[in-house]
Amino acid sequence: MAKVRMGAQPLIYPMPVFLVGANVAGRPNFLAVAWGGIANGEPPMVSVAVRYQRYTHNGIKQNGTFSVNIPSADLVREVDYCGLVSGAGVDKVTACNFDVFYGKLGNVPLIEQCPVNLECRVVHTLDLDSHSLFVGRIEETHISEDCLTEGKPDVGKIKPLAYVTSPASQYQVLGEVIARAFSCGKGLQVRKQP
Amino acid sequence: MAKVRMGAQPLIYPMPVFLVGANVAGRPNFLAVAWGGIANGEPPMVSVAVRYQRYTHNGIKQNGTFSVNIPSADLVREVDYCGLVSGAGVDKVTACNFDVFYGKLGNVPLIEQCPVNLECRVVHTLDLDSHSLFVGRIEETHISEDCLTEGKPDVGKIKPLAYVTSPASQYQVLGEVIARAFSCGKGLQVRKQP
Numbered sequence: 001m002a003k004v005r006m007g008a009q010p011l012i013y014p015m016p017v018f019l020v021g022a023n024v025a026g027r028p029n030f031l032a033v034a035w036g037g038i039a040n041g042e043p044p045m046v047s048v049a050v051r052y053q054r055y056t057h058n059g060i061k062q063n064g065t066f067s068v069n070i071p072s073a074d075l076v077r078e079v080d081y082c083g084l085v086s087g088a089g090v091d092k093v094t095a096c097n098f099d100v101f102y103g104k105l106g107n108v109p110l111i112e113q114c115p116v117n118l119e120c121r122v123v124h125t126l127d128l129d130s131h132s133l134f135v136g137r138i139e140e141t142h143i144s145e146d147c148l149t150e151g152k153p154d155v156g157k158i159k160p161l162a163y164v165t166s167p168a169s170q171y172q173v174l175g176e177v178i179a180r181a182f183s184c185g186k187g188l189q190v191r192k193q194p
Numbered sequence: 195m196a197k198v199r200m201g202a203q204p205l206i207y208p209m210p211v212f213l214v215g216a217n218v219a220g221r222p223n224f225l226a227v228a229w230g231g232i233a234n235g236e237p238p239m240v241s242v243a244v245r246y247q248r249y250t251h252n253g254i255k256q257n258g259t260f261s262v263n264i265p266s267a268d269l270v271r272e273v274d275y276c277g278l279v280s281g282a283g284v285d286k287v288t289a290c291n292f293d294v295f296y297g298k299l300g301n302v303p304l305i306e307q308c309p310v311n312l313e314c315r316v317v318h319t320l321d322l323d324s325h326s327l328f329v330g331r332i333e334e335t336h337i338s339e340d341c342l343t344e345g346k347p348d349v350g351k352i353k354p355l356a357y358v359t360s361p362a363s364q365y366q367v368l369g370e371v372i373a374r375a376f377s378c379g380k381g382l383q384v385r386k387q388p
Contacts, residue, residue: 002339003295003306009335010238011310011347013264013354014368015231016206037209037231039243040322044204047241047327049233070207076372080379095382101197112197116205126318126329128234133241133329135320141203145196152361153205160207162356162368167346169376174208174356175369178270182363185274188289 010035014162017171019082020048021067021109022059028093028100028109030069031056032083034163035131044138046120049131055087060134063107064122068136069114072159073173079161080171104140115158117142204229208356211273211365214242215261215303216253222287222294222303224263225250226277228357229325238332240314243325249281254328257301258316262330263308266353267367273355274365298334309352311336 015034022029036048046068050057060066071079078096085092093100099112103119110117120136147157161171209228216223229243240262244251254260265273272290279286287294293306297313304311314330341351355365 003311003336004339004342005297006335006337006347008238008332009312010232010235010240010332011264011312011335011337012210012212012230012232012240012262013310013349013352014208014210014356016208018206035232035235036206037241037243038204038206038229039241039320039325039327041204041229041243041245041324043323044202045322046204046206047231047233049231049235051235068206070205073372077378077382080373080375080377081382082379084376084379103199116207117197118203118205124320124322126233126320128239128318128329129237130235131233133233135322135327138202138204141200141205142197143200143205145198148198153200155207155358155362158207161372162208163375164349164368168349169374170371171373171375171378172371173369174358175367177364177366178267178355179274179365180363181274181357181365182278183274184271184365185276185278188271188275 014164017071017079017161017163019069019071019079019111019114020056021069022056022063023107023109024055024059024087029056029059029087030082030092032079039135045135046118046138047133047135049133051131065105065108066120066134066136067108067110068118069111070116070160071114073161075113076161076171103142110142115144115147208358211265211355211357213263213265213273213276213305213308214250215263216250216257217301217303218249218253218281223250223253223281224276224286226273233329239329240312240332241327241329243327245325259299259302260314260328260330261302261304262312263305264310264354265308267355269307270355270365297336304336309338309341
């Protein structure tokens with residue numbers, strides 16, 4: 001299969017969709033972020049990349065805390081809005097009609113309408129060229145009761161969004177379950193080792 | 195909506211599916227990784243979290259380079275296999291029938307069957323508790339020619355996998371496109387600012 005070189009491109013598929021939250025000047029603000037992921041297992045940590053110029057960046061630096069809120073598909077317009085406008089100019093919480101609550105850390109704003117909310121305390125900050133990569137220890141996880149099945153998170157009820165980067169620049173829902181992890185590979189008919 | 199506290203959990207949705215590659219003792223090895231994401235925009239960087247005990251960890255530390263290969267859905271069994279077994283005991287390249295090629299950096303193994311391949315040079319390593327978080331500058335991006343449309347990456351042809359964490363522990367394909375990014379939020383009927 002022929003390969004084409006594209007130069008240095010941030011091409012990974014799929015990306016998650018987070019609403020990253022922090023109090024800025026004492027008021028809650030949220031930013032849409034697709035650049036981040038789990039950074040450590042025990043204890044659980046998550047990374048988020050935030051451009052220096054973003055209003056939320058100030059809040060994370062000041063407080064040393066942030067939230068990761070996982071929106072469901074029915075919040076897609078609010079998510080996109082939180083990536084388009086700056087909290088320096090508008091109150092996004094009011095604009096999006098978000099109900100904000102606070103949890104264990106006290107100063108980390110969380111969105112009630114998002115089915116999953118992580119409260120994070122910054123344990124490392126890598127100030128890279130265009131973005132700070134904030135690595136946060138996940139201190140508490142909240143989930144909407146109606147997204148549980150037998151007391152456990154149910155992705156079919158959470159209905160998360162995936163972001164597909166440019167040139168598509170689109171939000172997709174998750175599709176068909178095609179295999180079980182830590183399972184389907186056991187059936188691989190491995191070639192004889194040389 | 196009632197919320198339930200779950201303690202500290204690495205609950206993000208969706209996670210990507212990477213095959214992270216490195217030469218170990220001079221031979222190519224690949225590890226399935228769902229914990230990572232883009233870390234910086236200009237220049238592009240990507241993070242991957244790799245448990246200290248994994249065989250690939252040694253290779254990344256030794257070479258200061260790694261690859262991120264994005265598998266398509268038809269490689270789901272090979273992906274799972276690369277998460278189940280260790281390269282210390284088997285030659286996964288032979289077992290999975292991968293065709294390996296090398297690109298710009300010379301010592302970074304890439305999988306021809308994966309539609310997208312990133313060659314990365316480690317620029318930061320955060321040695322966290324259970325995992326090292328390797329932040330790599332993306333030096334070159336390769337894409338299979340048959341996954342391009344008018345010269346650009348086409349996610350419909352790439353057919354990436356999403357990983358949904360436990361308790362589901364499953365691989366899903368991407369589903370319906372529900373909205374355009376940097377666009378659909380413009381139509382939000384914002385509430386009057388207070």
